[in-house]
Amino acid sequence: MRASFASALTALLLAAPGAHAALPNGATAPDFTAEASLGGNTYTFSLAAALKKGPVVLYFYPAAFTKGCTIEAHDFADAMPRFQALGATVIGVSHDPIAKLQRFSVSECRKKFPVASDADGNIMKEYDAVLAKHAAYANRTSYVIAPDGKILYSYTNLDPADHVANTMAVVRRWDEQHKRA
Numbered sequence: 191m192r193a194s195f196a197s198a199l200t201a202l203l204l205a206a207p208g209a210h211a212a213l214p215n216g217a218t219a220p221d222f223t224a225e226a227s228l229g230g231n232t233y234t235f236s237l238a239a240a241l242k243k244g245p246v247v248l249y250f251y252p253a254a255f256t257k258g259c260t261i262e263a264h265d266f267a268d269a270m271p272r273f274q275a276l277g278a279t280v281i282g283v284s285h286d287p288i289a290k291l292q293r294f295s296v297s298e299c300r301k302k303f304p305v306a307s308d309a310d311g312n313i314m315k316e317y318d319a320v321l322a323k324h325a326a327y328a329n330r331t332s333y334v335i336a337p338d339g340k341i342l343y344s345y346t347n348l349d350p351a352d353h354v355a356n357t358m359a360v361v362r363r364w365d366e367q368h369k370r371a
Contacts, residue, residue: 213317223236235281
């Protein structure tokens with residue numbers, strides 16, 4: 191039954207057209223806190239606290255343990271040393287309950303970055319990252335947020351292929367512009 195549901199959800203997600211995120215570059219990113227898991231350990235993630243350390247890559251994904259979301263989690267996990275070298279925090283957000291995300295943060299995120307639960311959908315609504323054809327799920331949308339809270343970049347596409355490369359390029363560009371002599 192679970193395999194059938196996962197297959198049906200994957201087919202629905204892949205059939206849905208990509209849309210552009212509505213929050214434009216330069217807009218102020220909505221602040222939020224959320225229950226998150228890093229390596230199976232639960233804590234409260236705070237966007238404001240993360241921004242004090244550097245830029246934040248905030249990415250929304252439809253559902254833990256589905257094909258595209260697993261690919262994307264692996265890609266972000268593989269890229270974490272490069273994001274960390276640039277002082278960036280990465281956080282994934284989905285509607286999944288925290289118990290499921292505890293497992294996902296260990297197996298698919300490989301204990302490299304946290305994932306947060308947006309069970310009520312409020313965060314994805316604030317970021318206009320709701321999947322149009324199934325409002326309970328987030329659309330695959332990535333944001334890069336500068337430490338001043340301004341959105342530097344947004345990208346929405348259900349194909350996970352370019353999310354890491356695109357956000358990494360923006361973080362690198364931001365880092366180059368803000369290096370101190």
